[in-house]
Amino acid sequence: MPYLRNGRVAFGVASLVVLAAVGACHETITTPATQPETTTRIIYGSMVLGGNDSTYRLSRTPLRNLRVGAPQTGAGGARKSLSATAADPFTLDMLLRLSAEQQQWIVFPEGGTMYFRDAAFEFDQTLTGSHDGETYRTDIIHPNGFVETGTNTVYRNTDPSNPCFSIGITSLCGSDVVFEWTRLQTQCAQPGTWTLKMYHDGALVRTATFVIKPTLPPGTVSLMNQGDPAWKDLHYDNSCYGPAGASIVCPGFETDRKKTIGNKGCAITSASMMLGYFGVPTTPDQLNTWFETNHLYDEPGGTDFTVLGRYAREQTDTTLTWDARYTGIATLRDKICRFGPQVLEVRSLSGNAQHFVLAVGMTDDETDVIINDPNGGVQRNLVATYGGFRSTRTLIGKARADTLAAENGNIIINFHSPGHLVVTDPAGRRLGYDPIAGRMYDEIPGSYYDTAAALSSVNPDGTFADEEPDPPKRLEVHGAAAGTYTVDVAGTGTGTYQLDITGYDAALGKHTTIFADVPIAPGEVHSYRFGYDVATAGLPGGLRMSGSFSGGGQSASSDELLSYSRPAQRQTTVAAGATSYSMMIFYGTGLTASTFSAVLNGVDLSAMFHPTPGGSETVVIPLAAGRNVLKMSAKGTVGSRSTSDADQLVFKVP
Helix, strand or coil: CCCCCCCEEEEEECCCCCCCCCCCCCCCCCCCCCCCCCCEEEEEEEEEEECCCCCCEECCCCEEEEEECCCCECCCCCECCCCCECCECEEEEEEEEEECCCCEEEEECCCCEEECCCCEEEEEEEEECCCCCEEEEEEEECCCCCEEEEEEEEEECCCCCCCEEEECCEEEECCCEEEEEEEEECCCCCCEEEEEEEEECCEEEEEEEEEEECECCCCCCCCCCCCCCCCCCCEEEEEEECHHHCEEECCCCCCCCEEEHHHHCHHHHHHHHHHHHCCCCCCHHHHHHHHHHCCCCECCCECCHHHHHHHHHHHHCCCEEEEEECCCHHHHHHHHHHHCCEEEEEECCCCCCEEEEEEEEECCCCCCEEEEECCCCEEEEHHHHHCCCCEEEEEEECCCHHHHHHHCCEEEEEEECCCEEEEECCCCCEEEEECCCCEEEECCCCEEEECCCCCCEECCCCCEECCCCCCCEEEEEECCCCEEEEEEEECCCCEEEEEEEEEECCCCCEEEEEEEEEEECCCCEEEEEEEECCCCCCCCCCCCCEECECCCCCCCCHHHCEEEEECCCCEEECCCCCCEEEEEEEECCCEEEEEEEEEECCEECHHHCCCCCCCEEEEEEECCCEEEEEEEEEEEEECCEEEEEEEEEEEEEC
C-alpha cells in the first residue's frame, strides 16, 4: 500500500468508489480471479498529505484501506504483529501519527499522545479467518462525544485454494488475512482523550485510547534565554541608552551606555527559537550579527521581522514567508496548529513597553497560551503573566518558491511620535488611526497598525523599562500592490517626529527613507506620497517620495516639480507669536535646480533652499506677525515635456 514517507501521496477516491489494482478481482464471490498477495483497495475517502504545505487536507470521512497478503511493514516502519486467532479475528496492530515537524508517520502506544499540529491519525488492524456475513465496526469517539463509524460486512470465498474477502463491491483474494488501515485528519482537532471501539458481529472486542494535546511536541522548539552568558553582554546593534532610558543610535563616545542582547534582545531571541523550529538553526548572537552586517535593523535597533524569510533562504535555502497582524486567542490557537510557533508582541508588566515571546501551544483547557519567554529563558502562561498579547509574527512555509515574489511585496513605516498614521493604498483602502476623527482603519488585507511599538529593554531585576512617554508606532503592509500610497501624519502633541518609510523588493532587499526632526502640533496633518513597485522598492529612490500637497495652480504633471508634506494646504495659520515655520519640500526628478526661486514677502530666500532633483529637505522660514506670502517657482521636464511650476503659500501669524 502507498504509505506516506517524505513527499506527497494523494488519494482522490469518492465515497464507496473502488480504486482498481493490477489484476483486480471480479465483483462476484463464487468465481474470483487469482490476485497477488499485495492487492490493495481503498474503499472510501480522500486525502492529501505531506509535502511542504503548512496545512494538510483530508476528507471529513475517515479514509479506509484494505490489503490482503502476508504481514507487511507499517507506515511507521514497524512489522505488523499477527496475533489474531479464530477466536480473536479482529486485532489492533498499531497507532500512528503524521508528524508535521518530521513529515512522516510515527508509531505511538495505546493511551499515548498526539499533538494538535499532527496532520493525521492512523490505526492499523488485521482480520483473519473470517466467516461469511461477519461484521466489523469501528467507532472513533471524539472528546466531545461525537462518533464517526465505519462498518464492514465480510463474505469469504468458499474455494479453499483461493481464499478471498469481499467487502461491499470490493473483493480481495489470494490470502485469508486482510490488513485494514483507517486515517483521520487531526490537525487543529479537539484536544482531549479520543477513543476507538472495535466491534465484531455487534460485540465489543477492543477499546483503545489516545490523547491529543494542544501544544507542539516537546523538544521541537528550543527554549532560549536572552540573558544566556554566551551572548547577554554583546552589543545589540548600534543601540545606546538615551534620556529616560530611550533607545538612541550610539554617539560613538567612550562614555556610551550600550544596550546588549541581554536587555534588548527579546525579539531576536524569540525569532531564533522560531527559526530553529523550521530547520534554520541560529542563536541570538548570530542573528544580531547578521542584522548588523546587512544593516537591516530599524533605527535605533528595532527588529525587522520581515527579513527573516531572507535569512532562512541565505542560511539553509528554506523558503519561508512572513505575516504579522492582530489576532485573538482563538485565532492564535489556529495559527499555532496550522503554521507552528508564533512570535507574540506583549505589553511589559511595568507599563507600555514592548516585549516579544514565542507561543508554542495552549494549556490543556485552552484558556491560556504556553510561551517560551526569552526574559529568563523559561516557559510561562501568557495570560497569567502578561494578561494577553497585542499582535503576532508568523513564519509560513511555502511549497513553491515561484510564489515568493508575488507574496513578498512589503512596506513598513515606523513613526516616532507624537502623532498617529493613516496609510491609503492604490485602491483607496486605509490602515491606521486618525486621532482627529477618532477612527481606526483596518481595510488593507495582510496588514496591521501597532499603536504602541515601544522598543523595550529588560532591567537587571527582570522588569521592563518604559522607554518613551509617547511610544513609537509601526505600520506594516504585506502583499503590497504596485501603485501610489499616501501617508497622513496627524499630530497629538507638540514636538518633533521621525518618519521611516521602508520598501522591500522580492528578495527582501530594502531601502529606508527617513524624515527626522519634523515639528508638529496637535491637530496638524502632514501628508506624504510615494510610489511602490516590488521590482525597485529595495533600491535608493525606489519609492519615489513626494509631498501629497502639490501647491495647486497648475496641471497635475506640472505640479510634480514642487510638492509639500508640510504645509498640506495653501493657507496655514500658525501659533500666535510664532517667528518661524518649518516646511518640508520635495523636488521632482525632472527639476532644473538653477531655475528654482523662493520669495517671502518680497524678499528673496532662494539661498535658504538646496533643490536637488528627486530630493527633499526641511527649511525653516522666518515669519512676521500677520499675513506672510511665500512664492515658489521652478522649471524642468516631466516626461519629455518642458514645464514650470509656481506655487503661492500663505502663513498667518495671529
